[in-house]
Amino acid sequence: MNDKTVCILLIDGFEEVEALMPADIFKRLDINVILAGVETTKIRGAHDFFITTETLLRDVSFADFDALMLPGGLPGAINLRNSAAVTEIINQACANNKICAAICAAPIVLRDAGVAKNKRITGYPDTEQLSHSPDFRYTGSDVERDGNIITAKGMGKAAAFAFEIARAIGIAEEKIRDVAENSFIKV
Numbered sequence: 166m167n168d169k170t171v172c173i174l175l176i177d178g179f180e181e182v183e184a185l186m187p188a189d190i191f192k193r194l195d196i197n198v199i200l201a202g203v204e205t206t207k208i209r210g211a212h213d214f215f216i217t218t219e220t221l222l223r224d225v226s227f228a229d230f231d232a233l234m235l236p237g238g239l240p241g242a243i244n245l246r247n248s249a250a251v252t253e254i255i256n257q258a259c260a261n262n263k264i265c266a267a268i269c270a271a272p273i274v275l276r277d278a279g280v281a282k283n284k285r286i287t288g289y290p291d292t293e294q295l296s297h298s299p300d301f302r303y304t305g306s307d308v309e310r311d312g313n314i315i316t317a318k319g320m321g322k323a324a325a326f327a328f329e330i331a332r333a334i335g336i337a338e339e340k341i342r343d344v345a346e347n348s349f350i351k352v
Contacts, residue, residue: 167195167196167197167336168197169196169197169231169334169336170196170197170198170229170230170231171188171191171196171197171198171199171230171231171232171233171234171330171334172199172201172225172232172233172234173187173188173198173200173201173234173236174201174203174222174234174245174251174254175200175202175208175216175218175236176202176203176204176208176241176244176245176248177204177208177209177241177244178211178238178239178240178241178242178243178244179208179211179236179237179238179241180210180211180212180236180237180238180241180268180269180319180320181210181211181214181216181236181238182320182323183236183237183268183269183271183320183323183326184200184210184216184234184236186323186324186327187234187236187268187323187324187327188200190324190327190328190331190344190348191327191331193344194331194336194340194341194344195340196331196334199220199225199229199230200216200218200219200220201220201222201225202218202220202221202222203221203222203244203245203250203251204221204248205221206219206220206221210238210241211238211239211240211241222251222254223250225254227254227257227258227263228261230258231263231264231334231335232263232264232265232266232330232333233254233255233258233263233264233266234267234268234330235251235266235267235268235274235275236268236269236271237268237270237271237288237319238269238270239270241270241271242269242270242271242273242274243270245271245274246273246274246277251274252274252278255274255275255280256280259278259280259313259314262313264314264315264330264333264334265280265313265314265315266315266316266317266326266329266330266333267288267315268288268317268318268322268323268326269288269289269317269318269319270288270289270291271288272287272288272316273288275314276301281316282300282301283301283302284301284302284311284312285304285306285309285311286301286304286309286311286314286316287303287304287305287307287308287309287316287317287318288303288316288317288319289318289319305318307322307325308322308325308326308329315329315330315333317329324345324348324350325352328341328345
């Protein structure tokens with residue numbers, strides 16, 4: 166393992182593929198992964214799969230990770246958005262120039278935390294409502310990176326999203342290509 170770490174926040178209603186595919190890719194890239202439950206360590210996904218995390222958000226410090234990742238899913242993204250603890254760690258992470266990444270419906274969490282203002286963002290097509298705000302530049306791209314904010318459209322882009330997070334925290338492109346090729350994923 167290298168010294169890079171991604172913390173993935175899980176809450177009831179999270180989209181399982183959007184959390185677990187990136188977690189798997191990170192492990193293949195020798196990136197440490199923290200699965201942190203926001204409210205409990207046993208979390209029900211949007212499709213009724215249960216995941217048990219090794220820790221709770223309250224036990225994680227922004228100093229523990231290089232990137233914070235939010236999976237989408239409904240009502241997962243809404244539950245993340247409504248959590249004061251999630252908003253607090255997002256703001257701390259961004260204030261300390263950590264990568265803050267959200268996929269599918271989860272960019273609404275970054276918007277409401279106030280960290281995506283004037284950034285290029287993307288998300289699930291229904292999140293186009295973000296484009297109606299003068300403070301956001303919704304692009305509709307598959308994956309978008311603007312400074313320390315990374316967003317992606319949804320489940321089908323989870324691998325590309327994970328690789329972009331890996332690039333952002335300094336994983337070599339050669340290693341990314343190797344893992345992608347060995348996993349039959351196009352990058």
